[in-house]
Amino acid sequence: MSDESTVQRITNPKALKAPNAVLVTVASSLAAVLIALAIAGVLLAVTGYNPFEAYSKMLDAGLEKDKLLEALSRATPLMIAAVAVAIGFKMNLFNIGVEGQFLMGMFFAAIVGAYVDLPPVLHVTLLLVVAMTAGAAWAGIAAVLKVKKGVNEVIATIMLNAIALSVIDWLFQSKFRYEGESLDVKTKPLPESAWMPDMFDGRLTSFIFISLFVVLVFWLVVYKSKFGFRLRASGANAVAARTAGISSNRMIVTAMLMSGAVAGLAGLPYLLGESHAYGPSRPDGYGFNGIAVALLGRNHPAGIVVSAILWGFLDAVQGPLQIAKIPQSIVLVIKAIILLTVVIVNEVVGRRVAKRTADRTAAQLALPTAVAA
């Protein structure tokens, strides 16, 4: 082991540079998922259901082509939401406001999209920009509050979620209702030039390509660019970064705006692919689930994609589970236990690895002394 890497390990025991560290992270996340399934299995057994039957039902139903496509469709907005959360995490910022930001993006895209007339690709592109702008603007409020007034971003973004809901509802009810015969009142429908086509008989949204592109850009910007290095450096150690000449306030604002811009996209798979208008029967919960997916994926692009698909898979099998008379809440329980075990397993593994590295380093450092003595 070279001196350089020893030093690096001493100063930053959590550095995930070595390939075996990546392996450890993947293995510990996998272990967490298995442990969670085991615990949920016990819960199922205690409440009078056969866990083996439940899990085999999940696999049987979930591995059918239709359900796999559905899992990918459901993963599409989750990947985006998780990337939004992960951008914040990288700067040590907790953006709990993805929920409000995605609603803002979705709402304003629905409004602008319905009142402009453009050729298909341009129309969708414009709406992507509108949604990102709206999401970023909403997140920007929290960023400004933090930088100027020192308001904790967790509090600010949670509050902004509630405010977003009310502001959107007010705008919707007072200005943008489009009256039809249905009780499911919505905004004016988007013209077809703004629709994203479905694939495989409506089972998979083509928006998944945009989601994967967002993940790719996230990887390039955060892991491969100078800016990304600064971002991660500020997140890891704000004082050191400041000493190195990186303005942490500027990084906070930039990270928050980027996070919000990405979050703004999360509602678009549903808007452009299914409902083609904004209304109260829209989806919710992308914010919370995005945090979960980012945590499980350890904020890493590949981890986020895999975790989002796992989440989508779990959501997709809730229907067949119910038909088999197994309560669908087991899906939510499994998700929650996975989250907790991920944190516990990572903490335990992290400590073990740190201790082993420390021991080994100590042994190496002790060696010359012993020889000298």
Add this chain to the structure above:
Amino acid sequence: MRKSKRFAALALVTAFGLVAASCGDDSSDSGSGGDGPKVGIAFDTGGRGDGTFNDSAARGADKAKSELGATVDELEATNAEDRKPNLETLTKNGDNPVIAVGFAFGDGLAEVAAANPDTSYAIVDGFIENAPANVTFLGFAEHEGSFLVGAAAALKSKTGHIGFIGGQEIDLIKKFEAGYTAGAKYINPDIIVESQYLGAAGDNAAWGSPDKAKVIANGWYADGADVIYTAAGGSGAGTIEAAVESDAWAIGVDSDQYLTATADQQKHILTSMLKRVDTSVFDTVKQFKEGTLKGGFATYDLKSDGVGYSTSGGYLDDVKDQLDKIKADIVAGTIVVPTAP
């Protein structure tokens, strides 16, 4: 370490957030039926066990099971994104007819029904433009039923001060408010009718926040109101609790909530506005079995007893004649009930 602690705290909060969302009632009772139709019921968020709207649909399904020999598969959505897949899952499972309980299924149903012309679908409260012929819309005149309980509230109020608590502030629930207010003013033009909604349109927590409803109801009761009508799904339980504490009246909705209340609570449930979702579900299955289900609109109003009010407890016995007269006037068209406040 500090960072990892924050990380852990966040994971905890998220985990609780997820589980809290699952704290509904899962009890699904379908079981075996006979050789009748294989019926698929797609509930929206809330599902069987809400004591009001969904339970009414569930009763219809149970009746179809016992009287028509139907077998029933039930699916409950936990999120907007579950709606379309659940309709697909039921269809693929061979269920026919498939009944969607709630207008929010409209978008998903439009696609699924078009893709599966051999399956019959019905949607409670729903409407789809240019719908395929295999969809039946089960519509209700909630404003008419609400007019009657509004009149009952005004007749029974000693203080001339009543209230209405709605769930989400959406057109469907505004129909309840409009009818209720109009009914109360029909009896007493000077009556004070308070009105408040538990959540903005799209705020799904509005259907499951009995605590919020209780706070509002307690406030109004303290201010002198003595009857409160709540059209907010599971949140209505809060109003009933408040009515017990303040020794006042609550009015239930959709199902006869007297029947699922405790003995203490029963003394405070004046009546319930009945929305006979059960009848509509049963009729749909029956017509399907007989081959007469033909798609399009099926309207359940006061005339067809598709809406009405419950008389459990007998608290309205003394004003029954007046209410019957009003009902006859609405059916005859002499009284026209508004659908928006």
